[in-house]
Amino acid sequence: MCVLIAMNTEVESVAQFITVLVAFVFVLAITVWGTRFLGNVQKIRSSTENFDSIEAFKLGSNSYLQLVRIGKRYFVLAVSKESVTVVTELDEEELKLPKESGSKAGSESFMKVLDKAKDSFKNRGGGK
DSSP states (O other), X not given: OHHHHHHHHHHHHHHHHHHHHHHHHHHHXXXXXXXXXXXXXXXXXXXXXXXXXXXXEEOSSSEEEEEEEETTEEEEEEEESSOXXXXXEEOGGGOOOOOOOSSSTTOOOHHHHHHHHHHHHHHTTOOO
């Protein structure tokens, strides 16, 4: 009788583990899908040709210098919690702009980042 009870609780434990694992995979899949969906929505919203944030430099806890392109003109803005102030306008020749390739400059796809992480993990001897 004790053997049956022990086997029954073991089967229940395995079933609970599989249920939790399936729920985890489901939540992970929904999270990935939701992140991609929201990223695409944001990309469509910000796919204007007139406004572009080029670079930001943090000055303090709540203050930044922001380099923005509006149309064909470039501005340096002082951005703080309370205000946004135009510091100066710059010519394109004065700037060292990043080269754009396809989408936003400097952006990598998630798959490229994941592949780099996997390669790094394999090189440390973790994936055999």
